[in-house]
Amino acid sequence: MLKVEGLSVAYDGLKALEGVTFEVREGEFLALIGSNGAGKSTLLNTLSGLLKPLAGTITLDGERIDHLRPADIVDRGLILIPEGKWVFPQMSVKENLLMGAYPRRCHKRQKEMLEQVYTHFPRLKERERQMAHTLSGGELQMLVIGRGLMAQPRLLLLDEPSLGLAPRLVLETFEVLQTLHRSLGLSILLAEQDVSHALRISSRAIVLENGRLVMTGNSADLLTDPEVKVRYLGM
Numbered sequence: 214m215l216k217v218e219g220l221s222v223a224y225d226g227l228k229a230l231e232g233v234t235f236e237v238r239e240g241e242f243l244a245l246i247g248s249n250g251a252g253k254s255t256l257l258n259t260l261s262g263l264l265k266p267l268a269g270t271i272t273l274d275g276e277r278i279d280h281l282r283p284a285d286i287v288d289r290g291l292i293l294i295p296e297g298k299w300v301f302p303q304m305s306v307k308e309n310l311l312m313g314a315y316p317r318r319c320h321k322r323q324k325e326m327l328e329q330v331y332t333h334f335p336r337l338k339e340r341e342r343q344m345a346h347t348l349s350g351g352e353l354q355m356l357v358i359g360r361g362l363m364a365q366p367r368l369l370l371l372d373e374p375s376l377g378l379a380p381r382l383v384l385e386t387f388e389v390l391q392t393l394h395r396s397l398g399l400s401i402l403l404a405e406q407d408v409s410h411a412l413r414i415s416s417r418a419i420v421l422e423n424g425r426l427v428m429t430g431n432s433a434d435l436l437t438d439p440e441v442k443v444r445y446l447g448m
């Protein structure tokens with residue numbers, strides 16, 4: 214579905230990604246793991262068209278997308294849920310969700326998508342009139358994921374959804390992702406520092422270190438890999 218080949222990205226001449234090659238298969242749940250500063254956000258932002266690569270190609274269903282504008286990439290169903298749970302603070306939950314359906318192709322099914330989001334997140338339905346800035350951390354996380362769903366993703370990119378959440382909410386968030394993956398057949402690329410959880414819910418994983426891909430494998434195998442254990446699982 215998504216093919217990344219030889220991708221290099223730099224900030225003011227300083228390389229943040231170098232020669233990154235991998236693919237996301239149709240319907241796959243792929244984890245992107247790596248410690249702080251490894252290049253996870255840089256990679257997701259480049260896939261979304263927010264950063265332009267220095268070298269390499271990004272192909273979605275056979276079409277080069279690395280030269281497209283972010284809005285055109287969204288139009289092709291590649292949706293990023295960025296780090297930091299940003300919402301429109303003075304807008305209600307429902308208004309925030311509707312903002313997610315801004316691509317023109319989403320207008321027709323807006324109501325249907327809203328109902329679908331409410332089915333997955335009943336708490337958002339209960340609070341649909343509440344101002345977004347009054348939500349708890351866990352509710353905000355649901356809102357930003359729900360807003361991403363409103364854009365009818367085919368491939369959902371998530372940048373560290375666990376960040377700043379209490380352990381119970383991390384688990385809840387990951388369970389929701391797994392449900393979305395299974396029930397909607399959604400392809401997911403999940404960037405995480407919470408390696409233990411990420412490997413438990415994904416089927417495959419890629420590992421970034423200092424901007425380079427150093428490992429690729431089945432998540433179950435990586436969970437028992439001695440090097441992964443020492444470096445990322447503190448065992």
Ligand SMILES: Nc1ncnc2c1ncn2[C@@H]1O[C@H](COP(=O)(O)OP(=O)(O)O)[C@@H](O)[C@H]1O
Nearest residue numbers: 224228229247248249250251252253254255256
């Ligand atoms: N806007 C930026 N300007 C300059 N350097 C950046 C910028 N964003 C990230 N970097 C650098 O790129 C590298 C990768 O960062 P990032 O992609 O944010 O990693 P991660 O998301 O894995 O923590 C780091 O060395 C970071 O300092």
Ligand SMILES: [Mg+2]
Nearest residue numbers: 253254296373
């Ligand atoms: Mg990051």
